[in-house]
Amino acid sequence: MAGLATVFGSGAMTNSMPEIVNNDLIFVIGSNTTETHPIIGLKMKKAFRKGAKLIVADPRRINLVRFADLWLQQRPGTDVALLNAIMHVILKESLEDNEFIKNHTEGFEEFRASLAEFTPEVGEKITGVPKEKIIKAAMLYGKAERAGIYYTMGMTQHTHGTDNVFSIANLALMTGNLGKESTGVNPLRGQNNVQGASDMGCAPNVYPGYQKVDMPQAKEKFEKEWGVSLSGKIGLTATEMTDSAISGTLKAMYIMGENPVLSDPDMHHTIKALKNLEFLVVQDIFLTETAELADVVLPAACFAEKDGTFTNTDRRVQRVRKAVNPPGDAREDSWIIAELSKRFGYEMKYNSLEDIMKEIGRLWPAVAGITYSRIEKHGIQWPCPTPEHPGTPYLFKGGFPRGKGRFTAVSYRPSAELPDDEYPFVLSTGRQLFQYHTGTMTRKTSAIEAIASQPYVEIHPEDARRLNIADGQKITVSSRRGSIDLAAKITERPLRGMVFIPFHFKEAAANVLTNTATDPVCKIPELKVCAVKIKAL
């Protein structure tokens, strides 16, 4: 999100889900949309049936490739080179939108110069994508009227994830595919309320509404509303928390509804960090792998047991309603937090959950117009500053919050850990359709377990043949950080020399293998590229 915030002054999906069906070009890069966002996948398929062209760039032959006019199978971690080469061709063919560039952007000349070296030939050499396909992608995207780009963690979970996002933004900026319906730069958020958690300021550098903690006016505003003095020092990101726990400067953690043991890179490193804490509180609905390490575990209510709101990937604030009572003594997170707060002598007194919404609206004008009664039936997309405002399906209609959209010259940097003689394969991790994230919910759902309970590693048939591995055979996958045993799934989905492991399974946790190297800006770990070796058991 930091990448988009730098370019536009705001980091979220610029356009919205219902607009997808009216795209005339859909460019999906680093998103296995049909499995990780199935319903957005359906909208893409609908657009396709209406005649939209589809470009998929992914090192794996994901299901969406079946519908694609063009599939670019880039080597993992080479997206900047791919995008730069595409943009090189767009400039060469004069397909850029000069009017838009002149009126709404800055930094174009410097950016233009940076593309000179990225000829399709150079692109092919770095990415492995034939130059004809790079040229075709440029022609398709460059000539489209309403082109939307959709991406997820395949773009961001790299040590150059921010650069990847800059490149995507550059592509949309140079072709004027922003501030219009059915266009845009659209990061698809992977969790039901990851947008909301970000919006609500669950980040070390910003208060709710992306207001910087080290900006005195913001700090004063929150101090006044909350009646306390606040720290102006930027805090630790999740990855830095792990490191600080290991070094001993971090002593206590309170983890609510997260399972970093399985979701974070280098599992042994994470476990070591959590064990090293003096005090760990975990609040969850099940005794997760993280909760097993806690000093105190608090039983929470799940989504069906409470009221409130979620904000989905297209900034849509929607109602969550209580359907059943939580089991035993389990309580809503809001109750637990308020009770704990009381014990510190700080009362969080609200007459209703909606009072919390009202307080948020006072502090962040973009949601001030959203009330429970307005979203009774249908959600509203922020910004929605007043009770009369209809909400905002797509951003930047009248320009960018920061004034002009900024081009960022980006050069290609290889991933932190590349394959070598000892560890010759590239490992990417990700999700599959049936399971979800660390499996806290899906692995407790018997029907899903009946069909997708086995961990596996996808490996290309040629690689399997070379290593004499049969389909379904148990193999050991090792990296410099650890090794796991799991079944080989021989399939033409991954690129040769690449393996893919879904990270849902604790019994063969992909994150035992992954690298903790992070993007310098966002601190996102490089979960999409690390070097591994494979041995038949």
Next chain:
Amino acid sequence: MPKVTIDGKTVNVPEGITVLDAAKRLHISIPTLCHHPKLTPFGGCRLCLIEIKGIPRPVTSCTTPVSEGMEVTTTSPNLESLRKTVLELILSDHPNDCMVCERAGDCTLQELAYFYGIRENRFEGERRIYTKRDGNPFIERDMEKCILCGRCVKVCDEVEGVGAIDFAYRGFKSKICPPYEKDLDCEFCGQCIAVCPTGALTGKSWKQKGRQKEVREVDTTCGYCGCGCNLTLHVHGNEVIRVDSKADTINEGWLCVKGRFGYNFISSHDRLKKPLIRITLKTRDASRVTRNEVFREASWDEALDYIAERLKSIRDKHGPDSFAGLSSARATNEENYLFQKFVRAVIGTNNIDHCARY
């Protein structure tokens, strides 16, 4: 815009729409089984027959486009008798087991049989008997109840883009099945269940959990990925027994396997039910011993007092930046707001993050 007259009411409608849709605009309902507003017309069930002035025989309204000056009759003794006969024919090959059918009370076929008062059947005779049970864990396929309306085939192809099932065989032997009549092997989105007008397709996890009586519907938002699909939870007692979605939502009523079938974790026996306090050293590997050897149950007061005491003592000794909070992309906005407020206003640090990076 052509002008059409339906049952004596005249209306201007857009070029190219069907008589069925034109009738809908006039709030005239024509019975159908195979038609679905989000799928291409089929004209298979023959229930939506209508009479058009100047055309000698009845035609299906779902496949007939309107034309200028068209005069339509949607109900007449002849049409109703034809419809009743069609229904009797369908029911002659349909198991009479509404008593135990999951869809009773929510079944278009049952509703039509009720309206047409069909109890005796003139066409009783040979029945299609399917003993095969599909082994997949999600979708119950009771093919004896299938009326071959083809909605499931269309939704799988036209909406989901999968094409896992199709018509096979001809005539009386016609059936809908996966290739080679194997078990269903698909994305298990259950869109087919959502459009099935009978009890042929139901959720395996629905079985004997409750039908319509005493079932409440609660509209909410899905707790899995970021699409934010709108769910309707069907609740019986204190249990979510089914999940579906309404048509006028951002997800257009469509769901994925997780949204539609991934709900029984809610009532899992493994849910945490009481606060737990650790009674062993952390060096012990909790995954290798039973929960009771690692933790003991506690009351909320005890657990929260203990947390407050420990956190205060750590903060006093090492300062507020020795504490960090990880909030949840799974929790609500309100809860996330309170959590970061707790970390910032109560503890006094900006060490707060969530899993946006994973």
